[in-house]
Amino acid sequence: MAKVSYYTKEGLKKLKDELQHLKTKGRADMAYQIAEARDKGDLSENAEYDAAKDAQGLLELKIAKLEDTVANARIIDESNIDTSKVSILSTVKIKHQKLKKVLTYTLVSEEEANLKEGKISVQSPVGKGLLGKKVGEVAEVHTPAGKTDFEILEITR
Template sequence: MSNISYYTAEGLKKLKEELDHLKSVMRPKASADIAEARDKGDLSENAEYDAAKEAQGMLEMRIAKLEEVYSNARLIDESHLDLSKVLVLSNVKIKNQTNGMELTYTLVAESEADLKSGKISVTSPIGKGLLGKSVGEIAEITVPNGTLKFEILEISRD
């Protein structure tokens, strides 16, 4: 079963670059590490060889996972997005009803989320709670600490 993921052009480019790096740089390095360890003698008691084989296995798993993600990735066509509601790629300015604090987030695909740069996933509790809301609406979001209420102040796109 495939999990389709939606990406911005920037996010899809980063994913492709990481996959290319793993295949063209890390895979040959892993092979070289195994060859070097193999040259050190008896393989039955060679911890360095075992570690290199283990690292190669982990690398191949990562490559396979990224290839699957990339094959199921879809580019988001921003020209067809409704600007009046909170959707993927929306910049949303919200106000916490409890403490009056104003925050601005950009809703992105899960793989592109980065809280430090203000990008939250549409699959996060806050992201899910904001999706589909319009300016002026109150989003009630259940989090482990209880329920938060955010007023949607502004919706925009870059």
């Protein structure tokens, strides 16, 4: 059974654009590489041909996975997000209890996560720890580095 994932409109468009690129330009490039390798002689001893065929298999696997993801994607209506507690697409201002450092993250799907943009996955240890918490509560997060406590300062959309 396929897993339903939730995306912003922009996140889903990005996935669809990547899928379209792989199906058109990606496949065309791969066909060209295979043709080039085939022209180099005996296929039974042609390492370039074998490598190109392997790369083609990986490309097709990636396309199939993206098609499955897009087919099971749902767009989240941001206007219906409850800001009384942390949920997907919530922007959360938290305070690291030990370091006394204030951080701001937006919780997104795993595929949209990008730490440089301040977007963390709801599947990450921090994301899981923050889900369902309200302003003023302390989230106890278990990470590979150990237990960390975050105080929820603000929840916005």
